Amino acid sequence: MKLTTIxxxxxxxxxxxxxxxxxxxxxxxxxxxLRVGADPSRGGRTIPLAxxxxxxxxxxxxxxxxxxxxxxxxxxxxxxxxPTAPTYFSKFRRSLIGADDxxxxxxxxxxxxxxxxxxxxIVIGRPVRHATPAEALAAIxxxxxxxxxxxxxxxxxxxxxxxxxxxxxxxxxxxxxxxTDELGDGSGLAISSSVDGVIKQSSNTRELEFDVVxxxxxxxxxxxxxxxxxxATGTPGGVGAAxxxxxxxxxxxVVSCTxxxxxxxxxxxxx
Amino acid sequence: MKLTTIxxxxxxxxxxxxxxxxxxxxxxxxxxxLRVGADPSRGGRTIPLAxxxxxxxxxxxxxxxxxxxxxxxxxxxxxxxxPTAPTYFSKFRRSLIGADDxxxxxxxxxxxxxxxxxxxxIVIGRPVRHATPAEALAAIxxxxxxxxxxxxxxxxxxxxxxxxxxxxxxxxxxxxxxxTDELGDGSGLAISSSVDGVIKQSSNTRELEFDVVxxxxxxxxxxxxxxxxxxATGTPGGVGAAxxxxxxxxxxxVVSCTxxxxxxxxxxxxx
Numbered sequence: 036m037k038l039t040t041i042x043x044x045x046x047x048x049x050x051x052x053x054x055x056x057x058x059x060x061x062x063x064x065x066x067x068x069l070r071v072g073a074d075p076s077r078g079g080r081t082i083p084l085a086x087x088x089x090x091x092x093x094x095x096x097x098x099x100x101x102x103x104x105x106x107x108x109x110x111x112x113x114x115x116x117x118p119t120a121p122t123y124f125s126k127f128r129r130s131l132i133g134a135d136d137x138x139x140x141x142x143x144x145x146x147x148x149x150x151x152x153x154x155x156x157i158v159i160g161r162p163v164r165h166a167t168p169a170e171a172l173a174a175i176x177x178x179x180x181x182x183x184x185x186x187x188x189x190x191x192x193x194x195x196x197x198x199x200x201x202x203x204x205x206x207x208x209x210x211x212x213x214x215t216d217e218l219g220d221g222s223g224l225a226i227s228s229s230v231d232g233v234i235k236q237s238s239n240t241r242e243l244e245f246d247v248v249x250x251x252x253x254x255x256x257x258x259x260x261x262x263x264x265x266x267a268t269g270t271p272g273g274v275g276a277a278x279x280x281x282x283x284x285x286x287x288x289v290v291s292c293t294x295x296x297x298x299x300x301x302x303x304x305x306x
Numbered sequence: 307m308k309l310t311t312i313x314x315x316x317x318x319x320x321x322x323x324x325x326x327x328x329x330x331x332x333x334x335x336x337x338x339x340l341r342v343g344a345d346p347s348r349g350g351r352t353i354p355l356a357x358x359x360x361x362x363x364x365x366x367x368x369x370x371x372x373x374x375x376x377x378x379x380x381x382x383x384x385x386x387x388x389p390t391a392p393t394y395f396s397k398f399r400r401s402l403i404g405a406d407d408x409x410x411x412x413x414x415x416x417x418x419x420x421x422x423x424x425x426x427x428i429v430i431g432r433p434v435r436h437a438t439p440a441e442a443l444a445a446i447x448x449x450x451x452x453x454x455x456x457x458x459x460x461x462x463x464x465x466x467x468x469x470x471x472x473x474x475x476x477x478x479x480x481x482x483x484x485x486t487d488e489l490g491d492g493s494g495l496a497i498s499s500s501v502d503g504v505i506k507q508s509s510n511t512r513e514l515e516f517d518v519v520x521x522x523x524x525x526x527x528x529x530x531x532x533x534x535x536x537x538a539t540g541t542p543g544g545v546g547a548a549x550x551x552x553x554x555x556x557x558x559x560v561v562s563c564t565x566x567x568x569x570x571x572x573x574x575x576x577x
């Protein structure tokens with residue numbers, strides 16, 4: 036099942052994708068739907084999928100967790116050591132944009148070092164704390180696509196990544212979530228990105244150092260994960276910062292992120 | 307003016323402290339009061355201040371930003387270099403507790419390395435983006451006390467602090483906010499902490515490497531700051547991890563954090 040959040044009638048609304056239509060579900064977004072535990076399979080009014088205006092899949096997650104250095108080839112290209120534990124940082128709600136929204140580049144006097152990072156993103160469906168592996172998997176509602184756009188000079192100006200990961204309006208998430216009954220533990224999915232049609236990243240989620248169950252088990256030792264929390268699981272090799280010479284996103288460039296079994300998230304960059 | 311958030315009648319409510327009473331303001335918390343721009347000086351029902359059950363001052367901030375390595379003596383004791391830019395990391399809503407709540411120590415098989423960090427905490431009062439210094443100061447509603455309790459082994463297991471800073475129920479914030487008409491730019495305030503009555507940290511906010519205006523100006527280059535956002539500005543020297551031998555918070559120990567012009571935040575630790 037594919038669930039989405041669209042902008043509709045001056046607000047946002049959750050929906051279920053049914054062929055070439057969206058069945059409207061009376062919740063403000065997929066996060067709200069998950070928090071109240073509503074049945075997403077019920078009927079309702081429909082609108083055409085074509086021309087839908089996607090909002091961020093979860094408009095106001097309680098937590099946005101990102102996992103860094105989680106694919107071997109990206110660890111090597113960034114000059115880091117293989118991890119002994121998952122590396123977590125976060126973003127803020129204002130970083131998130133919808134699936135067709137432009138990526139808001141910072142003014143050029145603030146940074147021109149903007150980079151792409153395609154990531155498989157977990158959506159939590161029920162509260163979970165001190166999870167066993169089975170409980171961790173059961174707490175996952177589904178998966179979406181996350182482009183962890185990174186302002187590299189701000190990411191690297193101190194030891195902590197947050198500054199470079201939190202620029203407003205930079206992080207597309209969507210266009211929809213595919214539920215775990217179709218994607219299981221999210222392993223074995225081809226994952227890739229391209230810029231202006233040229234492939235930049237190409238890997239498979241089986242290459243994750245810490246898989247989705249590892250991550251949820253570990254995070255749930257720290258805090259309760261809540262419905263609507265999103266966890267971006269890390270990016271494979273091929274980012275712009277690691278290229279010779281480095282390659283950045285500039286006004287008009289189009290970044291496309293594709294994950295097998297989910298779909299494609301494509302956004303133009305705008306100054 | 308002192309504004310607070312209390313647990314009352316099965317929910318939370320904002321209030322204004324008036325002598326030995328709290329004037330109840332009909333908003334769910336100080337964050338809600340700031341977001342709607344309500345007048346906090348108006349009248350209302352009162353309850354006694356004594357025995358009030360304090361909630362986290364902002365129950366669900368859109369952003370919790372923490373500044374690391376921001377006092378020279380703490381930078382030296384942690385073996386870090388003086389910063390050229392503010393170091394930011396974050397916490398999650400579930401980390402926050404009220405002014406009299408116990409600090410929830412993690413189970414001992416997860417960590418026993420729990421440490422204290424008294425911090426001056428900014429509360430944002432109005433949206434601000436790309437702020438000048440004057441706009442930054444005008445965007446600050448007031449200041450509160452923040453104990454950035456840190457699980458040091460989890461903070462240090464990877465390059466990113468988030469894991470060790472986000473343990474559920476570990477971070478007292480309150481008991482109230484003092485508005486900027488009384489505290490101005492928050493400089494020149496004595497700041498200290500004690501554990502079981504023994505002073506551990508003692509400094510002054512004039513020792514901040516990046517002051518509150520610097521921080522708001524810089525953060526607002528990244529994203530819009532919103533009413534109810536809280537920004538903990540860093541801790542002075544004297545934390546437990548830097549002592550010989552290291553000293554940790556254990557069941558029953560009492561941490562007290564005091565900032566001149568605001569008050570005291572005192573919490574017992576509980577396993």
